[in-house]
Amino acid sequence: MKPALTLLSAALVASLSPLASTDAFASESAKKALEFSDVFDFKYPKSTALGEKGKFLAFSSTPYRGDAEGLVYNLETNTLISSVERGTKAQLNKNSQWAAFMQVPSLLESETADKKAKDKLKNDLVLVNTATGEQQVFTEVKDYQLSDDGRWLAYRHDVKANKADDEDKSDTEVKKDKKSEIKADKKDKAFNLILVDLKSGEQSTYESVLNYALSHTGSAMLFNSISADGSNNQVNLVTLANRESATLIDEPGVTLSAIDWHPTQNLVAFNAGNYVNDDNRRRNYRTMLFNVQDNQLRDLKSNWQAGKKGKLSWSEDGKRLYFTARPNLEPKAKELKYKDEQSLRDYDTIMAQAKMNMWHHSDAEIKPRAEITWNEENKYRHYQAVYHLDGDKVVQLADAQVPELRLNKEASYLLGYNNQPYLAQITYKGFYSDYYAVDVQTGEKKLIVAEHPHRPSLSPTGQHAIFFDQGVWQLKDLGSNKVKPLSKAINAVFADDQHDYPSPISSYGVAGWYADGSKVLVNSKHDIWAFDVKTGEAKALTSGKSSNKQYRAINLDSDKLGFAANEAIMLSVFDLQNKQTGVAQLNLADNSLSMLRDGDARFDVVKKAKQAQTYLFTKQTYSQFPDYWVAGENLANAQQVTDLNPQLANFKWGQKPELVSYKGYDGEDLQGVLIKPADYVEGKRVPVVIYFYRYMSQRRFDFPKMELNHRPNFPMFTSNGYAVFLPDIRFEIGHPGPSSTKTMINAAQALIDSGVADPDAIGLQGHSWAGYQSAFMVTQTDMFKAVVSGAPVSNMTSAYSGIRLKSGLARQFQYETGQSRIGKTLYDAPELYIENSPVFFADKVNTPIMIMFGNDDGAVPWQEGIQYYLALRRAGKDVIFLEYEGEPHHLKKFPNQVDFSIRMMQYFDHHLKGKPAPAWMTEGIPFAEE
DSSP states (O other), X not given: OOOOOOOOOOOOOOXXXXXXXXXXXXXXXXXXXXXXXXXXXXXXXXXXXXXXXXXXXXXXXXXXXXXXXXXXXXXXXXEEEEEEETEXXXXXOTTSSEEXXXXXXXXXXXXXXXXXXXXXXXXXXXXXXXXXXXXXXXXXXXXXXXXXXXXXXXXXXXXXXXXXXXXXXXXXXXHHHHHHOXXXXXXXXXXXXXXXXXXTOOEEEEEEXXXXXXXXXXXXXXXXXXXXTSTTOEEEEEEXXXXXXXXXXXXXXXXXXXXXXXSSSSEEEEEEEETTSOOTTTOOBEEEEEETTTTXXXXXXXXXXXXXXXXXXXXXXXXXXXXEEBOOOOOOOOOOOOOSTTGGGOHHHHHHTOOOOOOOTTOSSOHHHHHHHIIIIITTOOEEEEEETTTTXXXXXXOSSSXXXXXXXXXXXXXXXXXXXXXXXXXXXXXXXXXXXXXXXXXXXEEEEEEESSOOEEOTTSSEEEEEETTEEEEEETTTTEEEESSTTSXXXXXXXXXXXXXXXXXXXXXXXXXXXXXXXXXXXXXXXXXXXXXXXXXXXXXXXXXXXXXEEOOOOTTOOOBOTTOXXXXXXXXXXXXXXXXXXXXXXXXXXXXXXXXXXXXXXXXXXXXXXXXXXXXXXXXXXXXXXXXXXXXXXXXEOOOOOGGGGGBOOOOOOEEEEEEOTXXXXXXXXXXXXXXXXXXXXXXXXEEOSSOOGGGTTOOXXXXXXXXXXXXXXXXXXXXXXXXXXXXXXXXXXXXXXXXXXXXXXXXXXXXXXXXXXXXXXXXXXXXXXXXXXXXXXXXXXXXXXXXXXXXXXXXXXXXXXXTXXXXXHHHHTSTTOOOSOTTTOHXXXXXXXXXXXXXXXXXXXXXXXXXXXXXXXTHHHHHHHHHHHHTTOOEEEEEETTOOSSOOSHHHHHHHHHHHHHHHHHHHHOOOOOHHHHHOOOOOOO
């Protein structure tokens, strides 16, 4: 049995008045150092819903550890109008009359319940009237839907229906009934559906309902009910005005898998199948339309049909119904079983019982990957199609040639792609696809580029596309198939200058197109450039190069097709030197640029109301939580809405982050973020914990994540006497270990030279790729006094042909073209794999190291940690290995997160501060099991 760790005592939290500034801290003497239990209480907004007219805001305020609280704000008066105890999954109905929350059991109930008791815990539904703040509670709710007009609520009551009573039937009758049953699929659970008129309070109940949907017009509801034996399955339509139900389909075994109502008409689409085919993979579903006004039910005229996983979705304008379909599957192969004496000796029957997976050299995918793609993509593979309401025409958009589409339901042309020809080379080369432009009206497909590693960008008109190739943007005319370089002659950096991988260089991306397709907006390192597709003329719309700033378009509408020629575009503005992030507005009509938000902070625009010029944005720094602010057009008249963590003002937190400059391995100018401890005295040297990965300096104005996981909680350290340093690291292809080590030594030396770092008290902490780096660095230098290495690769020769179990991918591509940056195969350059592997130099390590792994790691084989531990142990080194049971690449279970965080702090406290080592560090923890 493992001895329990004693948590530090919980700190008292003094409350502040709402909307008090986090800068208005109590006096320094009254502030307390953070303890781990204080981290539990920090709250973040989740499932944020902004009303379409921008009048109301709802979200779940969720602590790292504890019960959530649903909050509803009136943004016109900037007041909190209601709070919902344990409210999660916030929603606002279309007209914002109601805010809805799923009220979950308390954390204490969940944590103290055994498995049987947990199955009995139910969620309630809480509706908040946004006009009055009054709440209505509906108990034991499985799922629900609110009508757009706010009058109707439909929900399924999460109580199992009673089983059929067979007590009065003879055994023969029961067997006969069982034989004739048409059973629903095991996972298809029906519950009673309750329809509530929220205006009058009247309720109607419909028994044993599987699927249901309210119309957007507020006039009808479609649902399907299933009986225990399938004999009374139906598809029904309820007229909401009188709650009368009419049966559309009355057929034993009938079922629905998807329903979607037209956005403005009383027209509903659904997929109807029948359980009489108990093979749910091969069961066909008919995509049907029912017109309520004409009382007309009909099938869509499609050559293919949907399966159970088929999807339906109307375009916002209602002109098109997007649905998925598939060709009929081959019949299931006959299963060979032992049935007689002869079968017991039949080779085919015997071999059919063998449990074997064959890995063949000609397989497109290795077996672990094939298993995952089969279950996630191919087992129920469907292909996108569209039904044009005007013209009554079905067009198959995707097929075996172009199996995948990036669906935008408002677009006339879609980007399609096919990676099937290149599956085998994923193992060593990475991800490639053929890309196509697909005409939504006709289904015609035009090749944009073949076997390409980067996704192209398609014009809204379908006439042009651009793709990035060998450092240059290429423009393709899809009418003539001619390709010409677009950015080659421009004096700007369009290829990512931070790309240090042995793979094709990537770009800075595309900002968008003009809606008429006449211009494409492309990002350079600093600016946004407009390219005329006819003339090739280029114009910089921003002036970031001269000011060392980076401008990027903010996209708050994922369905946006393009920009109007006179549109004002909101931009983020990142200062590459001091790391501030502001917000600007670019007017395309005259190319004028104006700053909307700026200062020593990071500003992020989070949401825009669909039908109003109302914006939500956040402002954050290391010591200021990113609370919600509301603003009008041009982010004017901004007001702070939330103050989710007023307790922050009670704690020692840390000094304002500073930038430290140093040189990379090749002399490149780099920066890191230094956060001195809260009670830092100028000129005093302090212990430093360095946390790193690749680029980190952009985090200077980020509020730190207040949670415990695989990394240090920065304020826990800066509140308790440590400085925290976040350096940028660069790598040399073929020599990632030595180059990152040299860079890190330069960074740490800069801290020492500044007079801040105690040279005898610098620790490293990294995870995954940084776990590898930290594990390697201590084989090359004794500069660091303690290292905590999470999920490190220690032996590149073994990891090269390991498997990423979560994705099923072989790890070879990571070394040949990816993050591990060797750039050659193991057999072409074995010396590079050895040179960069910590395990081969374990005897050189003089630094105490603590390794952490989850033994269910799906990214790095956890045996890599064992290899390094055993090598260090054999060499007589100071090493501890923490193995967390059942954990993936990052710790997910709360007790393990707390356990690791406390042990990491204790480890650094001993090695960097000289505090007495706890017993687990000096004696270990013996294995014992009751």
